[in-house]
Amino acid sequence: MWRELRDELKDRGFEVVTVALETRGWKEARRWIDAAQPEHPSLLDATHLLGELYGIVNVPTGVWIDEQGLLVRPPEPAFPGRPAFLDQPLPDTVNPRLRGVLTEARKLNMEGDRYAAALRDWVAQGADSPYALGPEEVARRLGERSPEACRAAAHFELAQNLEGEAAVVHFKEAHRLQPRNWAYKRQAWSLVDRTQAPNAIYPTGWLEEVRALGAEFYYPPLEFEPEQR
């Protein structure tokens, strides 16, 4: 999905680094990467290190780093456009759960066109772009780790080192302590059932939790009010 934008911008001092957060490792991530044949670095993060370092709690998430290695936009939802399949009519044969998931997915904040336009502006203008944030604003948006989030991180890391029921106990504790960390939830759910449907281990899945939350709150809206550094 990022290929076109990367091809457009790569000769202007810009690079994309995609990072797959996947506890199961290459065997899961590889299928997608082999299909995309990316020319940019395409990395595997099998321990959710980026969650720990940058506070990433869902995907897709983008982070902008300038030529000096400074963050100029902290983690936020990042789509290169609106996925075309979302707006295709659904055939009658689609099963009810998938129909439900797609119905909710259509309501998510994606704002891909705005995001891509902002990225182009930054690549063209650098620090003069209103989308490149200064250090105080970056710090404000990054915010703080709560004591609960810190405990959740320890439980999630422990869970990734365990299997079966022993892991589930710690995944569930991470979910309880930091309920809005969708990376913790979706990773754990997918280890049990790829479709992330309710089951004997996890009584709710993606569809149930997104419906309960309200799909419009799943991805926070982009904070794009122009701000000068």
Add this chain to the structure above:
Amino acid sequence: MVTSAPLVPVAEFERQTGWELKPEGACRGSLCIPLPAPAGDQVDLRSVAGKLGMPLLHDAEAGLWAMGPAPGPVLEGAVAPDFTLPDWRGGDFRLASLRGRKVLILAWAPW
């Protein structure tokens, strides 16, 4: 960090937590938190985690310890934390190797 014992090598502790253990305590930049001197080249998570505000879990059945980050700012300053991860073409890729260019890090997942 996850370990099978609460005693971990000082170098490992420093690498994983970003704290440097000095005679005056655990230091990061100009901040030092007094700690009991480590016994030899090992540090006991049970005695340091609480003082550094880091949660320490023990799963006795699994025989594992896990120490989480300390509450507070996600990042100190705006410097993007560096990392090195395996690239799909083989070998490792280090973020800092792109210094001098603008970078979009795009976290995604198969799930």
